Amino acid sequence: MFAKLVRTGFLIAAVGIAGCTNSSVSDFAPQHANKQLPEKILASMRAKSMNRNAPIMARVFKEENAVEIWKQKTNGRYDIIATYQICKWSGKLGPKYTEGDRQAPEGFYTVRPSQMNPKSSYHLAFNIGFPNAYDRANGRTGANLMVHGACSSSGCYSMTDPQIEEIYAFGRDAFQGGQTEFQIQAFPFRMTAANMARYRNDPNYEFWKMLKVGYDNFEITKVPPKVDVCEKRYVFNQVAPAGSTFNPTGACPASTQPDSLKVAYSEYQSKYDAAFASAMNGGTPAPKPTIAGIKEASIVSDWTRKRARGERVPLDPPSLNSDGSVSVSSRMGRIDSPAGRKMAALDAEKAAKEKAEREKAEAVAAAKAAKEAAKAQAVADADARKKAAEAPVQTATIPAEAALPAETQTAQSEPGTAAKLKKRLLGMFGG
Known part of the structure; x- marks a missing residue:
């Protein structure tokens, strides 16, 4: 046969x-x-x-x-x-x-x-x-x-x-x-x-x-x-x-x-x-990873195109999980190629431009905030002056005991000298 x-x-x-x-x-x-x-x-x-x-x-x-x-x-x-x-x-x-x-x-x-x-x-x-x-x-x-x-x-x-x-x-x-x-x-x-x-x-x-x-x-x-x-x-x-x-x-x-x-x-x-x-x-070794059809192939293909353009992508290709989720490596990078170096330069230029624009916006915002703060302070100072000008004049009232000479107040505060003081005062005014 x-x-x-x-x-x-x-x-x-x-x-x-x-x-x-x-x-x-x-x-x-x-x-x-x-x-x-x-x-x-x-x-x-x-x-x-x-x-x-x-x-x-x-x-x-x-x-x-x-x-x-x-x-x-x-x-x-x-x-x-x-x-x-x-x-x-x-x-x-x-x-x-x-x-x-x-x-x-x-x-x-x-x-x-x-x-x-x-x-x-x-x-x-x-x-x-x-x-x-x-x-x-x-x-x-x-x-x-x-x-x-x-x-x-x-x-x-x-x-x-x-x-x-x-x-x-x-x-x-x-x-x-x-x-x-x-x-x-x-x-x-x-x-x-x-x-x-x-x-x-x-x-x-x-x-x-x-x-x-x-x-x-x-x-x-x-x-x-x-x-x-x-x-x-x-x-x-x-x-x-x-x-x-x-x-x-x-x-x-x-x-x-x-x-x-x-x-x-x-x-x-x-x-x-x-x-x-x-x-x-019978017992057999566990299966190895396999591609999950055209859906996973398309995900990897998109990653490949970005990588070929020199974009910064996960270093390892993405993987489609059995539950439909996608696993992506946290390690990022780009290929060392003319396209990668060109993309890196463009990214650096873009980042520098964005930083300059951000710093300019922050400076403008800070100047505006300072101007508004100064304006608010001027208004507050004007209000304070106005209130001070409109406030009534206060007349001081002196207590009777405060009008006496200091030595008199002192004598009054001491009981042993009261008679002497009275006699002196009567002498002064013909009493």
Whole structure:
């Protein structure tokens, strides 16, 4: 059955074998773009019955931070030849929705010679082909999504420079051998029953179930699946009737699938269902953060636009919580770029202008307050003078005892001298 399955895979595989033009093979820069694969890998190829220039395929797993390179053997099946740890990818688990959401894509993509960039500012790079037919049919936007070096990512899969040199060499050699395009399968995680059970309540689960069909087809056949899009969804290894085509936004044609593949898939699915049911009851690691659809993608995209303009924004992208609230980092800053420096200068100029205007307003207000206070004080002083002028003259009344000489008052205050005083007074007035 497997031999027949392999023959079927050859008929429906998306990887075409044809001659490249001279320019597509020779337009590679010198040095690191032409670096050869290490002898250790070449020896592994020989051990696995692989030709050096045989076709390749790549698989990417976000959660496991892994890029796998698979290469075709002489029997037509593919086998893994190298695995690399992703240095950095941005965003969360889940697909890319819109330009600026910083999501690394998930799905089935195609790389052709024209997408290889030996002169990349990120050492070496190749464009994975986002958006593909599925992305366009679902209104997803973005551009320049790469696998590249330099270990820096804003929506790409970034590797170290030595890693990208080897990955690039695999693609270059395959194109030189006649492969016209190679497939990249990008997944959120290895699509095992345990992992699918972990994420069964995630908003991206239905999308991941769709990707899993392609994942399973490759696991069964070890041949890259034929990928089409109809009714805005992926379909795998389907053969349309003569004269019919797969329209990404139209109805799917009444397609068929080889019987051998259907039988193998049914057996595979039965084992998967049992494993999934078992995983539902077992303890598993907690799910990783995932993007909450187009709403969160739009929030992050808006943050990205402000950041690109050089505005002062939270240093980390905002995140949409399950209750609909948005988490924003308290750490603020702006990127160090011409736009950022220009925006900083404009902000400083604006702040200085606002400060000058504020100080001027405060001075005017202070002068006005002082003038009003002086006016109020003048009115108060005038009122005081008026009241003083209108007040009646008071005549002092002197008590009788106060009119007497001081010595008399003193004598009166002393009982022993009263008789002497009386006699003296009588003498003075002839008494």
